[in-house]
Amino acid sequence: MNKTTRILVADDEPNVRLMFRTTLQVVGHDVAEAEDGEAAIAALRGSGPFDLVFLDLRMPLIDGMATLRRMRDEGLLVPVVIVTAHGSVPDAVEAMKLGAIDFIQKPVRPEELREVASQVIRRHSAALDPDGGRAPTVSDIESYRFSEALMRAKRAMSQLRRVEAELFLRRALDLDDRSAEAHTLLGILLLAKDEPRAAREEFDQALEADPGYLPARHNLKHLQARYSS
Structure with a gap:
């Protein structure tokens, strides 16, 4: 029996979180939401392991970059896909140095979102649990x-x-x-x-x-x- 995968969507825009959640749930992922960096860190600390995080760079309180730094400082090694505004590819450079796996640009097409989630989770699982x-x-x-x-x-x-x-x-x-x-x-x-x-x-x-x-x-x-x- 296949294990249900858990994904955290951290974005301050409710409509974005709704789109991500419905798009990912329809293919069987269990999706949690966080409206800012503080809520994302709290979810990662306290509600069991996640298989993937979609992390928006622009959020209040703690932005995506600071959230990613705190995750790595605390040993939270879950794969992270950065979500950026259209045309802001250079913003992903520092995130990649901090260990982000991938990035996607808004607006995100549902099929692209599902493909990125599936590929990252599958490869991460195979690479880090070969035995x-x-x-x-x-x-x-x-x-x-x-x-x-x-x-x-x-x-x-x-x-x-x-x-x-x-x-x-x-x-x-x-x-x-x-x-x-x-x-x-x-x-x-x-x-x-x-x-x-x-x-x-x-x-x-x-x-x-x-x-x-x-x-x-x-x-x-x-x-x-x-x-x-």
């Missing part, structure tokens, strides 16, 4: 966050959302600066932005991490041919 009951270690959590960031970067690149892709790649490299793949993908993005010097630095770092990584070698060769005089 069916083993408590996750710090290494497990960091590895999971790296994989999430890299996966989101690749998805954003495939959809030509370059600002979002760069955000997630830099998040991935914050977690593992020896990832040849992440350095190479960032180099490709920077090359698309016509920043060849920065792109070359990323390809060089990829090859320093893994001298045999062929995508970095091929892209570096392409860069040198393109910009040679």
Whole structure:
């Protein structure tokens, strides 16, 4: 029998909370609500474990960023998806550094909300409980966050959302600066932005991490041919 997943929606707008709750409940999630950061922290402390938190950045009393800091300071490691206003992708940068897994922008489409919730919960459960009951270690959590960031970067690149892709790649490299793949993908993005010097630095770092990584070698060769005089 599948375990019912519990989701906390923290947002100061009642209409947003209602939309999130009805959208998620219809596919079987148990949804609780919090109207501000204080209420979110209280719910996380006192009403049993949650599988996911949707956290709005703009809330009274304690905003989303401060709420996320307090969660991490108190060891509340539940996955967090940041909810931002449309067009405010840069606001998610600090949240990613604090360990947020993903972000979505308002207005949120119901199908997008359900897809994000399903994917994050499924991957988080598989990554942090591979042995069916083993408590996750710090290494497990960091590895999971790296994989999430890299996966989101690749998805954003495939959809030509370059600002979002760069955000997630830099998040991935914050977690593992020896990832040849992440350095190479960032180099490709920077090359698309016509920043060849920065792109070359990323390809060089990829090859320093893994001298045999062929995508970095091929892209570096392409860069040198393109910009040679």
